[in-house]
Amino acid sequence: MSAEAKSPPDAKPRRTQAERSQETRNKVCEATLQALVEVGYEQISTTLIAQKAKVSRGALTHQFPTRNDMLVAAFEKQVSEWRDGYPFKLDPEKEQLSVDELIDALWENIFSDDRYIAAIELMLAARQDNDLGHVLRDILVSWIRKRDRIAVRLVGGDVDDAEADLKVQLHLSVLRGIAMHQSFDSDPLTAHKLIDLWKRIARQA
Amino acid sequence: MSAEAKSPPDAKPRRTQAERSQETRNKVCEATLQALVEVGYEQISTTLIAQKAKVSRGALTHQFPTRNDMLVAAFEKQVSEWRDGYPFKLDPEKEQLSVDELIDALWENIFSDDRYIAAIELMLAARQDNDLGHVLRDILVSWIRKRDRIAVRLVGGDVDDAEADLKVQLHLSVLRGIAMHQSFDSDPLTAHKLIDLWKRIARQA
DNA sequence: GCAAAAACAGGTAGATCAGTCTGTAACTTT
DNA sequence: AAAGTTACAGACTGATCTACCTGTTTTTGC
Structure with a gap:
């Protein structure tokens, strides 16, 4: 008892x-x-x-x-996981990255993730000027700014170099576009072919 | 009376x-x-x-x-407008396009459109295997296949040339990524800078 | 002109959902 | 260990939305 x-x-x-x-x-x-x-x-x-x-x-x-509180928390969690995964999972001793390595790092850590599309869906749903939109934007910008600066540095550019920054933005746009393509096209090979082609082209420039 | x-x-x-x-x-x-x-x-x-x-x-x-019927009809209308706008608005006598011209044509006729983002939002909402998803996909594929073949031809490639097709897919991915960027970033200049940079790089390859 | 058909107008029913509320269980403080 | 605080459980409510349904107007075939 x-x-x-x-x-x-x-x-x-x-x-x-x-x-x-x-x-x-x-x-x-x-x-x-x-x-x-x-x-x-x-x-x-x-x-x-x-x-x-x-x-x-x-x-x-x-x-x-509220429902928004839930969505925001989920978004925040995902962003913080990306933040922790890139670039800190890279060999921390590397101060410089080849273009190929940068592309691979970004693709594997962020853009190839199913949840990247999920995050895009959230951002699109919140793209209008509503409460959710503003909060999600705030969460994003702090991460994005950091992510992009690191990418600029890793690729050997000056942080204030507008040209280097633009190049990084193009890298990100390409990967973003390929990620979107992947979410509609069932063939997973196409994405890798596109990345390889982009690597080849980016190497020359 | x-x-x-x-x-x-x-x-x-x-x-x-x-x-x-x-x-x-x-x-x-x-x-x-x-x-x-x-x-x-x-x-x-x-x-x-x-x-x-x-x-x-x-x-x-x-x-x-049904609500889906409404959404499908709206989507269909938009796609058919893109279909009519590109490439038929181009000078029909041109059998060949420079890379710059192709990029401009795609950007101005499709990707710069606010409604391109709206269509993406619809496609993402329908990306799972539900009724809406299948119908939207069917509407898209017929257009996309045609659009991409025309782009391949315009850029001087053979229709069956896998390499040329991949190049076109990369063009489309880049523009898609830039369009997404534009929908989040309020600065409209960035998109044009990115396109110019892409043109410069694409010209060399 | 007149009957049939198509387009339109608007109300209702059933389901769903977000937010609230009341009561209970687990933990913390003193 | 008693009182207070935080976490949890689930019922309830008002709003909203889709699909359906019953009349009305407009057009069409004859």
């Missing part, structure tokens, strides 16, 4: 409140990003996400009072 | 049924495309579109039984 209180072998690991919060927040964000990839922005509802995350709707609304 | 039936000076031009249908269909499609640009896919409802098109909801549902 007294055995139940102390140490039931199955449940109750006794997490702190912070841990509990963080866990449901993570589950919700992860489910949101998955759902963005799998069913698309239009289909996302708080009910669906709660189910996918295996979290009660009450827990979800407690952590994210 | 008998004057009213014959020729009231203001109204009733007596259109045919086909004309009446076509007019409301056009008004609805146009309003849908406008709304896609102005408020985005998420906000689109049949009620909103009926208001914007200045058409009763009954007329709308008569012409387009």
Whole structure:
């Protein structure tokens, strides 16, 4: 009779409140990003996400009072993962990158990701001047600015060199365009062929 | 008293049924495309579109039984306009185009259009395997295949030349990426700078 | 002109969803 | 260990949207 209180072998690991919060927040964000990839922005509802995350709707609304709060948190999580993945996953001793290496790094860390398309879908849905749009833009710009500066430096340009910056923007645009192509075209080989062709052309310039 | 039936000076031009249908269909499609640009896919409802098109909801549902029918028709209209605009607006006597001319033609006729982004938003919303997705894809592929073949020919390649086709795909990807960039970046000059840079690089290759 | 058909007008029903609210369980502080 | 705080659970509500349905007007075939 007294055995139940102390140490039931199955449940109750006794997490702190912070841990509990963080866990449901993570589950919700992860489910949101998955759902963005799998069913698309239009289909996302708080009910669906709660189910996918295996979290009660009450827990979800407690952590994210509004639907936008949920979307913003998910977006923020994804951006921070990209931020951590690039360029810090690169060999940190490399101060300089060949064009090929830069393209590969950007493609593998960011643009080839299914979730890049999901993020684009979110950004497009928020492209008008609504609340969501402004917040997402703010989250993006801080990352993008940093990402682009690092890319400029890695490719050997001066940070204030407008020409080098433009070149980096072109790199990013090319990869963005190829990523979009990939999301519509089922053939995954085409993307790699296009990247190879771009590498060849970029090397000359 | 008998004057009213014959020729009231203001109204009733007596259109045919086909004309009446076509007019409301056009008004609805146009309003849908406008709304896609102005408020985005998420906000689109049949009620909103009926208001914007200045058409009763009954007329709308008569012409387009389902919301998807409406979206598909709008998409189809836009694609057919692109189809008519490119490359037939070009000087039809030109059998060959310089790289610069090809880039300009594609950019001005398709990618610089606000509605290109709207179409992308639609395609992304339909990218999963739902009904809308399949229909939109079918509409696209017939146009794209034609568009790309013409581009290959204009740039002097053989239609069956895989290398030439890949080059065209890269052109399209670059412009697609720049168009996406433009939809997020408020500065319209950047897009033109990127296109100029791309022209310079493409000319060499 | 008149009957049939097509286009139009607008109301209703059922479903869904975001936000709110009330009650319960887990954790923390003292 | 009692009181207080935070996290969770799920019901409820008002708004909204799509599809359907019933009348009305306009056009068409004869």
